[in-house]
Amino acid sequence: MGLNIKDIAKLAGVSPATVSRVINGTGNVAEENKQRVLKVLEETGYKPNALARGLLMNKTNVIGVIVPDLSNINFAEFVKGIENEAKSNGLSVLLTTSENDTDSEISYFQLFKEKRVDGIIFSGTIFTERHREELEKADIPFIVFGQWFEHPKLTCVNVDNERAAYEATKYLISKGAKNLSMIMGPLWDRSAGYDRYSGFLKAIVEEGINPKDIVLEEGDFSIKSGYKAMKSILERKKIDGVLAANDFMALGAIKYLVDKGINIPDEVQVMGFDDNIISEIYNPSLSTIKIDFYEAGKMCVKAFIDTTDNKPIDKNILLPYQLIIRRSTK
Amino acid sequence: MGLNIKDIAKLAGVSPATVSRVINGTGNVAEENKQRVLKVLEETGYKPNALARGLLMNKTNVIGVIVPDLSNINFAEFVKGIENEAKSNGLSVLLTTSENDTDSEISYFQLFKEKRVDGIIFSGTIFTERHREELEKADIPFIVFGQWFEHPKLTCVNVDNERAAYEATKYLISKGAKNLSMIMGPLWDRSAGYDRYSGFLKAIVEEGINPKDIVLEEGDFSIKSGYKAMKSILERKKIDGVLAANDFMALGAIKYLVDKGINIPDEVQVMGFDDNIISEIYNPSLSTIKIDFYEAGKMCVKAFIDTTDNKPIDKNILLPYQLIIRRSTK
Numbered sequence: 001m002g003l004n005i006k007d008i009a010k011l012a013g014v015s016p017a018t019v020s021r022v023i024n025g026t027g028n029v030a031e032e033n034k035q036r037v038l039k040v041l042e043e044t045g046y047k048p049n050a051l052a053r054g055l056l057m058n059k060t061n062v063i064g065v066i067v068p069d070l071s072n073i074n075f076a077e078f079v080k081g082i083e084n085e086a087k088s089n090g091l092s093v094l095l096t097t098s099e100n101d102t103d104s105e106i107s108y109f110q111l112f113k114e115k116r117v118d119g120i121i122f123s124g125t126i127f128t129e130r131h132r133e134e135l136e137k138a139d140i141p142f143i144v145f146g147q148w149f150e151h152p153k154l155t156c157v158n159v160d161n162e163r164a165a166y167e168a169t170k171y172l173i174s175k176g177a178k179n180l181s182m183i184m185g186p187l188w189d190r191s192a193g194y195d196r197y198s199g200f201l202k203a204i205v206e207e208g209i210n211p212k213d214i215v216l217e218e219g220d221f222s223i224k225s226g227y228k229a230m231k232s233i234l235e236r237k238k239i240d241g242v243l244a245a246n247d248f249m250a251l252g253a254i255k256y257l258v259d260k261g262i263n264i265p266d267e268v269q270v271m272g273f274d275d276n277i278i279s280e281i282y283n284p285s286l287s288t289i290k291i292d293f294y295e296a297g298k299m300c301v302k303a304f305i306d307t308t309d310n311k312p313i314d315k316n317i318l319l320p321y322q323l324i325i326r327r328s329t330k
Numbered sequence: 331m332g333l334n335i336k337d338i339a340k341l342a343g344v345s346p347a348t349v350s351r352v353i354n355g356t357g358n359v360a361e362e363n364k365q366r367v368l369k370v371l372e373e374t375g376y377k378p379n380a381l382a383r384g385l386l387m388n389k390t391n392v393i394g395v396i397v398p399d400l401s402n403i404n405f406a407e408f409v410k411g412i413e414n415e416a417k418s419n420g421l422s423v424l425l426t427t428s429e430n431d432t433d434s435e436i437s438y439f440q441l442f443k444e445k446r447v448d449g450i451i452f453s454g455t456i457f458t459e460r461h462r463e464e465l466e467k468a469d470i471p472f473i474v475f476g477q478w479f480e481h482p483k484l485t486c487v488n489v490d491n492e493r494a495a496y497e498a499t500k501y502l503i504s505k506g507a508k509n510l511s512m513i514m515g516p517l518w519d520r521s522a523g524y525d526r527y528s529g530f531l532k533a534i535v536e537e538g539i540n541p542k543d544i545v546l547e548e549g550d551f552s553i554k555s556g557y558k559a560m561k562s563i564l565e566r567k568k569i570d571g572v573l574a575a576n577d578f579m580a581l582g583a584i585k586y587l588v589d590k591g592i593n594i595p596d597e598v599q600v601m602g603f604d605d606n607i608i609s610e611i612y613n614p615s616l617s618t619i620k621i622d623f624y625e626a627g628k629m630c631v632k633a634f635i636d637t638t639d640n641k642p643i644d645k646n647i648l649l650p651y652q653l654i655i656r657r658s659t660k
Contacts, residue, residue, distance in 0.1 A: 008520045062441065070409055071607070083427055087434075092441050095425040097413055104417075111422050115445045138582035222610055257639065277401070281553055282583045283613040 009077045014041040023310065028237050037319045042185040062092045063304060064112035066122035068100040072221065072248070074293045075123065078145065079132060081297020082121060089322060091118075099291060100125050109134045119304045121145065141307040143300045148192050148316060155303045157170050157317045161191050164289045164321045165199025168271050169243055171287075171323060173207060175330040177241025180204065181215045183229040183253060192221070196245045214237065226252025234260075240268055241329075247279045248273035248319045250286055254328060270328040287327035291319060334378050342370040351354025353640060364620035371640075385650045388425065392422045393634060394442035398430040402578070403606045404623045405453065406442050409477065412451060413629020419635060421448075429488065430455050439464045449634045451475065455519045471637040477521050478646060485633045486637055487626060487647045494619045494651045495529025498601050499573055501617075501653060505536060505660040511545045513559040514581060515575040522551070526575045526603060545569065549579045556582025564590075568596055577602035577609045580616055584658060600658040615656035621649060 005023075009016040014033050021029050022037040031035075036168075038047075078242030086093045094117065098104040102284060105124055112120055117140040121231055124131075127149040135142060135153050144156045156257045172180060182200045185193035201211060215237045219225030228251030233239060234256075244250035258266055264270055272279060275290035296319050306313045311325050335353075339346040339588060344363050352361050352367040359367075370376075395412055397405045409425060417422050420640055424447065430433040435454055439461075442450055449471040454461075457479040465472060465483050474486045512530045515523035532539060545567045549555030556579030563569060564586075574580035580602030587594055594614050602609060605620035626649050636643045 070332060070400050070406035073401060073403055073406075076403075079400055079427065083429070092437070092595070093426060094441075095427070096423060097409065097425070107422070110423075115424075207367075223607065251611060255613075258613055277553065278608050279582060284587055304507075306415065 003044055007047055008040055009240045011044070012036045016061070024078070033279050052128070054065065057120050060116050061090060062094055062117045063301070064108070064113070064115070064117035065093055066105055066124065067095070067099050068098055068125065070097055071235065071280070074274050074291070076107055077293035078123070078297040079296035081299075082301055083297075084285045085298040085301035086208045089301065091301070092196070095140060098122075098124065102126065102128055102130060106130050106134060109138070111288050112139075113138060114282060118306065119143065121300045121304060122257065123147075123192075125193075127151070130169065131272055133305075134213045141304055143303045143307075144172050145300055146295060153314075153315060155315050157299050157303060159291055159317060159319045161195035162199040162202070164247075165196040165243065166203045167199075167201035167323060168273070168289055171325075172241040172243065172271055172329065173203065173270055175265075175269060179237065179239045180199060180209075180241045180243070181217075181233045181239040183226055183233070183242060183244040183249045184216055184218045185249075186220055192245055192273075200243055219245070219252075221246050221248055222249045223252040223255070225249060227256045229253065230256040240272075242268060243271045243273075247274045247276045247286060247288055250289060250328075251278065251282055254284065254286065265330045269330060272328075279327070284328050287329040288324050290324045292321040295319070333374055338367070338370055338374065338376055341374070342366045352585060353638075358491070366534075374482075390446045391420060392424055392445070392447045393631070394445070394450045395423055395425045395452065396428050396435060396438050396449035396454065397425070398428055398453060399428055403608070404604050404621070405607050407623035408453070408627040411624035411629075413627075414632055415584075415628040416525040419631065428452075428454065432456065432458055436464060439468070440452070443468060443470075449473065449638065451630045451634060453477075453521075455521075457481075471634055473637075476629050482645075484638060485645055485647065487575065487629050487633060487649060488521060489621055489649045489651050490520050490616040490628035491525035492529040492532070494572065494653075495526040495533060495603070496527075496533045498603070498619055498655060499530045499533035501600055502532065502573065502601055502659065505571075505595075505599060509567065509569045510539075510571045510573070511547075511563045511567070511569045513556055513563070513572060513574040513579045514546055514548045514550060515551055524577055524601075532574055548628075549582075550578050551578055553578045553585070556566075556580060557586045559583065562585040571601075572598060573601045573603075575602045575603055577606045577616060577618055579659060580618070581608065582610055584616065586611065586616065594658050595660045599660060604652055610656070614658050617656045617659040618654050620652040620654045625649070626627050638651070 005016050005019050009019045011292045018029055018033055019037055022034050023217050023325055082224050083093050096108045121143045123145040133153055142154050144154050147159055148158055187193045217229035217232050219229045226244055230253035244253055254270050257268055262268055272286045272288035275288045279286035279288050335346050335349050335410035339349045347369055348359055348363055352364050357634045367637035377447050400406055405444035413423050426438045451473045453475040472484050474484050478486050478488055517523045520562055545563050549559045556574055570581055574583055580600050584600050587598055591600055602618035604617045606620045609618055
């Protein structure tokens with residue numbers, strides 16, 4: 001329609017700044033004025049794009065991103081997806097790493113607010129009262145990746161980890177694994193820890209196996225912890241299949257099995273989770289649940305843009321996943 | 331001595347703001363006043379620490395970091411070193427990725443200036459006239475990692491790549507490799523590309539081998555490009571040793587050799603560069619030049635702090651490296 005924000009302001013009988021505030025959901029607007037603006041927006045079908053809106057409204061066109069740890073190569077892919085989607089929408093990205101430390105996360109929330117970013121995408125593991133307080137105080141959208149945190153201001157982008165782990169376990173069983181084991185992540189990580197364990201358990205129970213007969217080990221998602229966990233499992237029980245809560249731990253497990261001369265997959269089948277770039281070229285290559293972290297990053301930016309554009313979006317966005325069979329399973 | 335910045339100002343007969351400007355090297359200070367402040371600083375031995383200085387001088391205590399690509403796991407380690415050293419000095423880190431694109435680098439320089447960071451650590455590959463212009467305009471320290479860019483305002487932290495590649499090649503020769511090949515990085519990358527190639531060449535020539543008899547392939551530092559390069563080398567010549575300009579390309583090369591049933595190291599020895607976390611657990615494990623990227627990150631932050639503290643520092647800081655022998659060489 002060729003309308004701009006000044007036209008909207010004129011039609012609604014308010015200032016352009018008020019229109020900005022209504023569109024962006026920032027600052028205080030008298031309820032009466034807000035309703036008037038919303039009515040005009042609806043009648044005219046006016047949709048400012050992210051970049052144009054930034055220019056008009058003194059937005060910074062910067063998104064703040066918080067990830068726990070970049071030595072997990074998947075986060076690198078995730079960040080690349082964010083960067084590329086942001087770039088093609090005229091947005092810049094400022095990245096920080098929290099090492100999964102709540103103090104760091106909170107202080108980066110504050111730093112980002114100080115630096116006036118337009119929104120925050122974060123990938124944390126725990127959602128505390130302090131996170132909640134920061135959210136309440138903030139007037140920018142928050143997108144969470146990899147967790148289902150519950151808060152009306154949050155949009156979550158995540159995989160159905162329970163279902164994926166269930167399917168991976170079912171696959172191992174279908175290929176003859178009878179004595180299964182799992183290398184879990186920490187259970188306080190509700191998604192990659194708890195939900196993946198929960199899906200494994202569901203498949204086990206469905207097979208009529210008593211969960212008490214299962215040997216479990218917990219790792220911290222590192223290669224080393226997978227190696228140690230595999231060693232400890234084999235010292236306690238003879239197994240023929242293992243699901244690890246991520247690829248790094250699965251690779252550590254494979255490394256231990258290879259060191260011990262145990263044949264993969266004939267004696268022990270190994271299944272990972274995530275699909276990182278090493279899993280395909282490892283020897284033997286690793287079967288896994290592929291999560292497209294690059295796409296996940298793009299989806300987070302899209303969710304951010306849709307939120308700032310006041311488009312109706314799902315608060316819980318499901319990422320697709322895919323079972324990838326390679327040489328570590330039959 | 332318990333002195334604070336106001337004491338220094340009083341002793342020098344200038345305002346505290348002038349002292350700040352002299353200490354930080356920011357803003358304009360009349361030469362006479364500058365000399366007076368420097369004299370008092372020298373006489374009193376006054377050394378403000380980074381955090382205290384930030385509080386006193388309205389510094390932001392934020393460092394901006396630009397890295398090319400986080401899917402190179404070494405940069406993740408590098409960033410972790412930066413984060414940890416920054417944290418223990420009361421500094422926050424804002425990170426961006428440039429994909430080695432000059433436009434991105436320049437726009438992040440500008441964004442960081444806008445966001446008032448106290449300094450920039452960047453790891454780029456090319457230093458253009460536009461980088462130079464940004465540097466001239468900026469009044470904050472710039473630390474470069476992984477290149478020897480020449481500019482009076484720059485401090486460079488880097489490895490002697492030529493010498494390291496020379497030693498790696500000499501090692502292969504000492505272990506019986508007679509028909510060597512190299513998978514180079516792009517030569518416009520003066521350090522990881524050109525200098526590593528140059529060290530290889532030096533060792534070859536020293537052995538009396540005609541460089542024309544050497545088969546070279548160029549990759550882009552990715553696993554895939556290493557795989558492709560190895561294939562292309564073997565189609566052209568029978569070799570018994572290969573040096574790759576980084577570990578990812580070396581791992582790609584190993585993958586190709588394993589796929590073809592060629593024995594490593596009996597038929598072909600493979601040597602990488604960098605030592606990333608996969609190289610140790612790969613099967614066979616990869617011999618390489620270990621560069622401590624975590625330490626490199628810490629050194630960059632220290633160089634930043636020393637620069638803002640006006641301590642005399644070397645403009646070209648050499649990182650140590652180490653030859654690590656594993657199963658891919660004899």
